[in-house]
Structures are given as C-alpha cells and as structure tokens.
Amino acid sequence: xxxxxxxxxxxxxxxxxxxxxxxxxxxxxxxxxxxxxxxxxxxxxxxxxxxxxxxxxxxxxxxxxxxxxxxxxxxxxxxxxxxxxxxxxxxxxxxxxxxxxxxxxxxxxxxxxxxxxxxxxxxxxxxxxxxxxxxxxxxx
Numbered sequence: 610x611x612x613x614x615x616x617x618x619x620x621x622x623x624x625x626x627x628x629x630x631x632x633x634x635x636x637x638x639x640x641x642x643x644x645x646x647x648x649x650x651x652x653x654x655x656x657x658x659x660x661x662x663x664x665x666x667x668x669x670x671x672x673x674x675x676x677x678x679x680x681x682x683x684x685x686x687x688x689x690x691x692x693x694x695x696x697x698x699x700x701x702x703x704x705x706x707x708x709x710x711x712x713x714x715x716x717x718x719x720x721x722x723x724x725x726x727x728x729x730x731x732x733x734x735x736x737x738x739x740x741x742x743x744x745x746x747x748x749x
Contacts, residue, residue, distance in 0.1 A: 615683060656684045
C-alpha cells in the first residue's frame with residue numbers, strides 16, 4: 610500500500626453536487642475514459658482509499674492522478690494491483706512551471722514535453738493548461 614500526497618485546494622471541484630464523494634470520484638475517473646471498474650473507492654475527510662485491480666501500471670497511475678487532482682483530496686492511499694508493477698514518478702506543478710520546463714528537469718530536453726502531456730491525457734486537454742498544485746505523471 611502506498612500513500613500519495615496532493616494539494617487539497619487544487620483540482621477539479623466535484624463534491625457537493627448531490628452525489629457522495631466516492632460516487633463523484635468513480636464517475637470522474639470513468640468520465641476520463643479510465644477503466645476503474647475493478648477499483649473500489651472510499652473517501653473520508655480528505656483521504657481517498659483506492660483498492661482493487663487495474664489493467665496496467667499506466668492505468669493505475671492515471672487513476673491515482675484522477676482521484677488526487679480533485680479539490681478536497683489531500684491523500685490517496687492505494688492498494689491497486691497490476692500484473693507488472695513499477696514505482697511511479699509524479700511531479701507537483703509549481704507556480705511558473707511549463708511542461709517544457711518540467712521536461713527539461715526530468716529528461717534534459719524541453720522538447721520532450723509531449724511525453725509528459727501524452728502520459729497525462731485525458732486529464733490534460735492542452736499542454737498549456739497546467740496549474741500549481743496539480744500532480745503530473747512523469748513517464749520513463
């Protein structure tokens with residue numbers, strides 16, 4: 610089981626719209642086209658607990674980001690199984706960051722920003738639309 614930290618006040622505003630927090634989170638992941646059918650989601654006071662099974666390591670990481678980049682979520686405690694697990698690399702966006710600057714830090718080339726953009730689709734819909742506090746997946 611791993612715990613990932615997020616900025617509680619950053620992200621999509623899903624809560625308080627007539628659905629329970631777990632229902633809203635599950636619906637959110639599915640609306641992004643992520644396969645969370647075998648993932649159980651619970652929510653208590655800023656903490657999401659996700660358990661079950663994902664189809665791949667990439668799908669697992671995207672589910673974690675979809676759950677964590679929601680206003681009101683501070684931590685995601687996960688026990689999601691995959692066939693070939695690996696340690697994810699995440700980066701929290703700071704004020705003034707661009708995908709190019711993040712790519713420069715991680716890959717040594719700003720032109721590699723498309724790797725980061727594609728790794729975070731469908732949560733990102735444009736490479737210029739990132740915000741401080743957002744957590745991004747950094748692929749190998």
